[in-house]
Amino acid sequence: MTSSAPSAAPAAPSASVLDLAPVVPVVVLDDAADAVPLARALVAGGLPAIEVTLRTAAALEAIAAIAAEVPGAVVGAGTVISARNVTDTVTAGARFLVSPGWTDTLLDAMKASGLPFLPGVSTTSEVVALLERGVTEMKFFPAEAAGGTAYLKALSAPLPQARFCPTGGISLASAPAYLALPNVGCVGGSWMVPGDAVAAKDWARVERLAAEAAALRV
Secondary structure, X not given: OOOOOOOOOOOOOOOOHHHOOOEEEEEOOOOHHHHHHHHHHHHHOOOOEEEEEOOOOOHHHHHHHHHHHOOOOEEEEEOXXXXXXXXXXXXXXXXXXXXXXXXXXXXXXXXXXXXXXXXXEOOHHHHHHXXXXXXXXXXXXXXXXXXXXXXXXXXXXXXXXXXXXXXXXXXXXXXXHHHOOOOEOOEXXXXXXXXXXXXXXXXXXXXXXXXXXXOOOO
């Protein structure tokens, strides 16, 4: 293994990340002060699993704040692309990990963390390689660009043991077609956390959009 997690890792979700809610909000925060009210709005709307992406300097602080102050949230880290990212996010309090893709080094680090993780795939060969490593739950990214529902439907017969969280270009309108597939547990998206709502701190709007997304469960 290339990296080991701190000994006091946070408790993992009792259920699969894919089964916590039909939609996992993909959150990009520039200001960590927005993390707690945003997470509370998402949880109130019925979306407890929240992926905070490591795309901004505020991400780790945001994860730590949600983990400490929003007990109904299952906060995860997205855009995890290195062993250092794994260590930092586990220390911050992340309860699951999501990567846009994977390498052996990154996969080893995510496994060593003890947390649930969703390595990113976009090809059949990547799926088969993960199945060889004992990984059956994956992120399909970028979903729309990589073939969308037609691609995932084609995978379901030869590789039924693989389950996916498609992310990338999915909207409220397109999500139901993904969720209807037998190999899709949930989808990832950002439409319930629009940038203008976050900038305006319109948490009531975020809660309404989250409730619409939560109602998509089939």
